[in-house]
Amino acid sequence: MAYFARRFLFFIGTLWAAVTLNFLIPRLQPGDPAEAIVSRLAGQSESIDPAQLQAIRIMLGTPDGNLFEQYLQYLGAVVQGDFGVSYTYFPYSVTHMIGQALPWTVILVGVTQIISFIVGTLLGTWAAYRRNSRVDSVITLGSTFLGTLPFFWLALLLIYVFAITLRWFPERGGYGGGSSPGWSWIFISDAFQHSVLPAVALLITGPIGWIIGMRNNMVQSLGEDHARLAVARGLPRRRIALTYGARIAILPNVTGFAIALGSVLGGTVLVETVFNYPGMGRLLLESVSSRDYPLMQAIFLFTTVGVLVANFLADLLYGFLDPRVRKAETA
Amino acid sequence: MSTPAPAVPAPGADTEGLQVAATEQARHSRLPGWFVILWRNGKCRIGLLMLGAFVLVALLAPLIAPYDPRGDDFPTSLAPTGGHWLGTTAQGEDVFSQLIVGARTSLIVGLAAGLLSTLIGLVIGLTAGYLQGWVDEVLSFLINLGLVVPALPLMVTLAAYAPVRGLWLIIAVISVTGWAYGARIKRSQIITLRTRDYITAARFAGDGTARIIAREIVPNMTSLIVVGFMGAALGAIGGEAGLAFLGLGDPQTVSWGTMLNQASLGGALLTGQWAWLIAPGLALSLLITSFTLINFGIDALSNPHLRED
Numbered sequence: 001m002a003y004f005a006r007r008f009l010f011f012i013g014t015l016w017a018a019v020t021l022n023f024l025i026p027r028l029q030p031g032d033p034a035e036a037i038v039s040r041l042a043g044q045s046e047s048i049d050p051a052q053l054q055a056i057r058i059m060l061g062t063p064d065g066n067l068f069e070q071y072l073q074y075l076g077a078v079v080q081g082d083f084g085v086s087y088t089y090f091p092y093s094v095t096h097m098i099g100q101a102l103p104w105t106v107i108l109v110g111v112t113q114i115i116s117f118i119v120g121t122l123l124g125t126w127a128a129y130r131r132n133s134r135v136d137s138v139i140t141l142g143s144t145f146l147g148t149l150p151f152f153w154l155a156l157l158l159i160y161v162f163a164i165t166l167r168w169f170p171e172r173g174g175y176g177g178g179s180s181p182g183w184s185w186i187f188i189s190d191a192f193q194h195s196v197l198p199a200v201a202l203l204i205t206g207p208i209g210w211i212i213g214m215r216n217n218m219v220q221s222l223g224e225d226h227a228r229l230a231v232a233r234g235l236p237r238r239r240i241a242l243t244y245g246a247r248i249a250i251l252p253n254v255t256g257f258a259i260a261l262g263s264v265l266g267g268t269v270l271v272e273t274v275f276n277y278p279g280m281g282r283l284l285l286e287s288v289s290s291r292d293y294p295l296m297q298a299i300f301l302f303t304t305v306g307v308l309v310a311n312f313l314a315d316l317l318y319g320f321l322d323p324r325v326r327k328a329e330t331a
Numbered sequence: 332m333s334t335p336a337p338a339v340p341a342p343g344a345d346t347e348g349l350q351v352a353a354t355e356q357a358r359h360s361r362l363p364g365w366f367v368i369l370w371r372n373g374k375c376r377i378g379l380l381m382l383g384a385f386v387l388v389a390l391l392a393p394l395i396a397p398y399d400p401r402g403d404d405f406p407t408s409l410a411p412t413g414g415h416w417l418g419t420t421a422q423g424e425d426v427f428s429q430l431i432v433g434a435r436t437s438l439i440v441g442l443a444a445g446l447l448s449t450l451i452g453l454v455i456g457l458t459a460g461y462l463q464g465w466v467d468e469v470l471s472f473l474i475n476l477g478l479v480v481p482a483l484p485l486m487v488t489l490a491a492y493a494p495v496r497g498l499w500l501i502i503a504v505i506s507v508t509g510w511a512y513g514a515r516i517k518r519s520q521i522i523t524l525r526t527r528d529y530i531t532a533a534r535f536a537g538d539g540t541a542r543i544i545a546r547e548i549v550p551n552m553t554s555l556i557v558v559g560f561m562g563a564a565l566g567a568i569g570g571e572a573g574l575a576f577l578g579l580g581d582p583q584t585v586s587w588g589t590m591l592n593q594a595s596l597g598g599a600l601l602t603g604q605w606a607w608l609i610a611p612g613l614a615l616s617l618l619i620t621s622f623t624l625i626n627f628g629i630d631a632l633s634n635p636h637l638r639e640d
Contacts, residue, residue: 017476025488148619152576153591153612160600160608269483270573284484285577288491300488303481311479
């Protein structure tokens with residue numbers, strides 16, 4: 001149990017650190033981000049509610065009151081999920097804007113992550129099974145080469161070739177002007193068409209990490225004593241590869257996958273920006289360019305917490321799957 | 332896959348043996364031992380030559396670049412011509428000159444942020460691993476925190492508040508977000524080193540902690556530090572390109588990232604200026620390739636599991 005207790009403590013500790021970091025970053029800045037936002041909001045709209053201004057001051061820093069009181073107020077607001085109003089999308093709240101962007105990101109990045117994981121693990125297993133053959137060198141060299149290509153650049157090239165030159169797919173955005181979000185067939189097929197190129201951009205480089213990780217782990221686990229004993233016993237090669245090699249080698253990848261799914265919440269800033277895709281990554285960049293600090297802080301916190309929760313779940317999963325980890329931590 | 336190095340290192344003693352052998356050979360050629368080992372690896376040699384070419388271009392950039400990279404008195408959005416090999420930007424700047432000067436930016440960021448985050452990682456990793464106890468608990472927590480906090484959102488958030496967007500800010504942001512991985516590896520390495528006999532001997536001889544770390548431990552971690560630096564530099568080059576592409580880079584500096592940003596905003600896609608679009612990405616990709624090739628040599632040197640059998 002010591003393993004799980006330690007992991008839980010680490011989770012609580014990192015969660016606290018992330019929330020505190022989010023409190024400190026705007027307060028360490030020169031100038032006064034909170035007052036800048038408040039005065040711009042007040043100038044922009046007459047109908048601003050004092051309670052909304054107060055929410056922004058709690059998130060980004062109040063001119064008066066000591067730091068500790070501010071910290072307590074901030075923690076209270078975070079627990080209640082009250083992150084204030086967005087500056088750019090006033091009068092919408094920050095939480096509303098995140099709710100709008102989240103489904104786009106979860107579907108696009110989530111689906112491509114799952115496909116990348118499956119494809120990458122299979123290719124990695126295949127490469128390790130046929131180690132040092134032509135298949136192996138094609139897979140490992142091919143993925144190493146693809147891995148050197150900056151993927152936002154690949155995304156630009158995809159737009160250039162398939163959207164502008166060939167006109168097979170729409171250029172940018174999440175859906176066309178003719179349809180509005182809803183459960184209609186027209187909208188869904190339109191959104192699908194818009195998601196093809198971003199998905200391809202993510203899928204070209206997505207499986208690489210899983211391929212290399214799986215291959216190297218499996219080559220290593222096939223060299224261990226129990227696998228060599230299986231060879232000596234004359235077990236079929238395929239069975240050794242799958243039950244003695246792949247079964248152990250997949251463990252680190254499974255936990256890596258859990259973390260990758262957690263990071264889905266943050267979206268992918270680069271690809272979403274290139275395609276002007278209405279997800280979390282683009283929302284973060286938009287909030288940065290328009291100095292919408294309340295929105296930016298909330299997205300950063302949300303993304304970080306997503307990764308921390310996933311990391312914690314991955315640790316738990318790893319503890320169940322691999323008893324050696326539990327032992328190592330207690331010893 | 333790779334041409335195996337003459338003697339492939341095994342853990343512990345063999346690595347030291349190999350290093351001794353290489354040092355012996357280096358004594359004749361006046362080259363450092365690790366360089367000789369790397370040079371013998373075919374892929375690594377290609378990588379070193381490529382990196383050397385980039386360094387040369389960066390050093391001689393003002394001589395090679397035909398025009399001032401920011402000089403905007405040419406016709407705008409030109410396709411490649413004899414006068415402008417890669418055409419001109421939407422502001423009328425020479426793309427080829429920008430490409431040459433961009434090599435400088437990428438290498439400076441890679442070198443500076445790579446060194447800075449290696450240094451942070453070294454100090455934190457060494458302190459945690461050597462002192463152990465509660466200092467280690469606290470620092471390990473910091474390291475793990477640094478590993479799990481998503482880097483790009485953190486970089487973007489930090490860069491967003493900055494009043495001035497200079498190149499040094501970018502370097503600082505990248506270093507602050509990128510040191511943790513190296514620190515973790517250095518910490519585990521020092522934990523295995525600190526109980527070795529020669530360390531105990533040095534301690535009994537009355538050497539202080541700082542002296543033991545500087546004279547006995549760090550020299551035995553050279554290859555690890557070089558690997559860490561390469562990884563950090565690679566991450567920094569990618570990080571700068573990404574930030575600059577998002578428009579969060581230093582507006583005063585020409586880099587491959589800002590070139591791609593301008594190409595994307597300036598309608599290189601619509602005007603069909605493929606050269607403006609392809610050149611910076613390809614340059615970035617070749618620089619990353621050179622690091623990857625060099626890493627093949629370093630990996631084979633430091634991790635026997637990655638060697639081919």
